[in-house]
Amino acid sequence: MAGSPLKRRTFVLLGAAVAAAAGARTSVAAAASSAPAGTPMPVRIVDDRATPATRALFAYLKRQQGKGILFGHQHDLTYGFTFTTPDGKASDTRAAVGDYPAVFGWDTLILDGDERPGTEDGTEAENIAALSRCIRQGDARGGINTLSAHMPNFVTGKDFYDTTGRVVSQILPGGAKHSYFNAFLDRVAKAVKGARRPDGTAIPVIFRPFHENNGGWFWWGAGHTTSGEFIELFRYTVEYLRDTRGVHNLLYAYSPNSSLGGDPTGYLKTYPGDRFVDILGYDSYDEAAGPTPWLDGLVRDLAMVVRLANERGKVPAFTEFGESGTEVRDPQWFTRLLQAVKADPLARQVAYMPTWANFGGTKRAYVPYPGHVLLPDFVRFHQDPYTLFAADLRGVFAARTTAVRNGPSMHLVTPTDRQRVTAAKSTVRVRVTPAGASRVTYSVNGGRARPLRLGADGYYSGAWSIDTALRKKGSATLTVRARVDGKTLTDSAVVLLGEVAPLPAGWVDDFERYAGDDVAVSEAYTHLNTHTLTLSPDHKSSGSYGLAYAYDFTAAEFTGIGKSVLADWSAFTSLALWLRGDGSENGGALEIVADGVQFQYRFALADTSGQEIRAPFSEFQPAPWDTTHATAVLDTARLAKVTAFNLYLGRGSGAVTKGIVYVDDIRAE
Incomplete structure (x- = not known):
């Protein structure tokens, strides 16, 4: 979800089978390019029983690569600054440029009545019908429909931001809440299958569940589940909807969040596999102090995504974007973004790029409305021949295709x-x-x-x-x-x-509990921007291992890791850890999230000898961006409600952009 407070505020088959799959992709592409005129185009997608229109949509998006990028908008027909009562026609995009977006985004929150046209007092059937109606309206306006999924916490009953309860392990087969998850997917299936055109044919939808999972703000994100659990959850979702519920008008999108530094390893860490993904997506919002660092990192990552998609026969997409500052910092923001993407021979091949909803109130206007400072630039963005809106679409569902059967x-x-x-x-x-x-x-x-x-x-x-x-x-x-x-x-x-002995009260980590497994330690933390975590037997305070935190500021000005704590620290007076800096002019920040407020203590990385750092709680200050809590104090009342520890590294004034910092024995004392 765009502009979430947490995002703004915190920094197979094996062997021969893999080769066979790669060969099959090559043969499909060759067949498509050499097929005689009038011969149905072979397409390989997740659902080899998909409807003709769904197959045609995939073929269109592949065919569109490099010819123009489809613009999209979340909730374009249901939320806006230029209308109050949705009628299926009113649209901020239309008010701004006289046309609808090419891509209409919706969310499963409609099913729970948390976003309109769903209602809190609506029955299950009424809210299912409301989501089906949205999809029909987007289709009637000439656009393509996508569906994201901000799912509730199935363990606690709270929302998607509640990261407690190890939810993924509980909703996989055999888990205590597995039936709850199935019931949720049943509602998704009914809404998608019920979205039909007047002639009775099902409308294709791009389904994008579990997005931005490499961040830690959702319960399906890093630090709250393992990569293996996430992969199986994605696979289960596909197989349940496709095979158990018989939904055949879906394409499936996978969409981690920025920044990845152009490294495919991070992107593919939780990749469910080619058998379960049709669209390789990527989300990124401009939260930088200036446009250049964000644009440089964005283009690098989009190029990486396009390269991976082309290798796998998938559709690459820029699945969420937006300007997320508290005020408009660049009146040419849309056109600068477009020019940067167009200038790269790979990044320009993304098929579509939707921005987030105009929810109104104090939230961002991701699509400018009449009188907004970004409107003139958005008009120029619309006029650029490389951006496509609804009126520009031709033959989206017209291609004659045949599905390549998926082998076992x-x-x-x-x-x-x-x-x-x-x-x-x-x-x-x-x-x-x-x-x-x-x-x-x-x-x-x-x-x-x-x-x-x-x-x-x-x-x-x-x-x-x-x-x-x-x-x-x-x-x-x-x-x-x-x-x-x-x-x-x-x-x-x-x-x-086997069981792992609990850490003493106040301890965050001693790095001994991972049995020397680098994957296991990385899975235990949330991750923000580009870095690598490994266990270090050589640089430590005690025991067998410390943590080697290798940062990379090439694509971002800072990086961060975090760990859920959920503890009462009111009996302690300071936060301590062992630290070995890298001698650079870069810096770090310890962060304690207590009673919903993020308190920080800053430190330097200049010392390379390895030493204990003790940060008195009295010296922690609210994060500088949090003006709402500018006078908050990390007192005993708040220390009784500690929920997370974060460690951030930020770029200083020097030239060093890469380095390794070692830490050990993080604890309150």
Whole structure:
């Protein structure tokens, strides 16, 4: 979601199967380019039973690459500064430039009555019908529909910003809240299937669940779930909607948040796989002090996304963007953005770029309205031949296509990679689609293969008994294999075993609990902007490991990591940690989130000897951007309500943009 307070305020198949999939993509592209005129175009998408219009939409977006970028707007017909009562025709975009956006964005919050035209007192059926109606109205205005999903916390019942409860692990198969998640997806399925044209055909929708997951502001984000859990949640969502609920008018989009420094490793860390994604998206809002750093990083990341999409036969998209400052800082913001994207031969190939909703009140006007300082520039943005609005679209759903059938695939559903299993037994679940398997097995650490049986729930499953000796080792590699059509499909996961002793009161981390696993320590933290976390056996205060925090300011002025705390620190007087700086002029900030306020203590990175830092709570100040709490004090009342610890590194006046800082033993004392 654009402009969220947290975002503004805080800094497979293996082996031969992979090669076969790559070859299939190449052959599909070759067939499409060499097919005789009038021959249906072959398309490979997640749902090989998708409706003709859905296949045609995918083909159109691929065909459009490099010819122009479709402009989009969230809630264009339901929220605005130029109208109060939605009628399906009034639009801030239309008021600004005389045309509708090419892409209309909606959200599943309509289903809960939290965004209109859904209503809090509406029945389930009424709010489902409201979302279906939005999709029909966007289609009637000549646009393409997308659907994002700000899902409630299924554990606590609160909203998507409530990151407590390890929600993802609870809603995956076998989890205590799995049925709650299914019920939510049932409503999505009804709304999407109910969005039909007058002739009865289903309207295609681009579904974008679990967006910006590399940030920590949503319960499905970094630090609140593991990459393995996220991947399986995305896969489960696709398979449930497509295979269980029979929804065949969806394309599926994956969209991490900026900044990634152009590094595909970070982007692909939670990638569900080519079998589950049609559109490679990317979200980014301009929150920089000036346009150049943001634009440079944006173009670098978009080029990376386009490169990955082209390699995989996917559609690249700039799935959310906007100017998120508290005031307009650049009256040519839209055209500067467009020119920067157009100037890069790869970045210019993104298919569409939607901005966020004009919710009104004190929130940003992402689409300028008459009288707004950015309106003249937005008009020029609209007039540029490279931007496409609704009136510019031709033949979006007209292409004659044929679906390339997806071959069999298999993935390990539970336990997920780096999941901690504390019990003596765990259920191994494997999904094989679309074909059945003659034999499915699991093995532990390369040992004897044990059979898994197909159940009524559609999973091959079996009980894994974990003996005491294995649990004492702390981890095991679980490998599953399926024999399908004469081929063996394989997947595996590293499973963490046994209980971890709780840290003493006041402690954030001692970096000993990860058994030397760099992936595990990275999964435990939220991440903002470009950096790498690894365990360091050489630079530490005590024990076997410290943390090596390698930062990169190439694409951003700062970077940050964070950890949920949820503790009462009222008995303590200071925050302490061991720190070894890198000798640069860059700096850092310790941040304590207490009673909803972010308090910071700044420090230098000049010392390279390694030393204890003790920051008295009395010296913490509210974050400088938080004018609402400018006079707040980190007193005992607030320290009783600590929810998170964050560590930020920021660029100083020197030339150093990359370095490594070592930390250890972070605790209140």
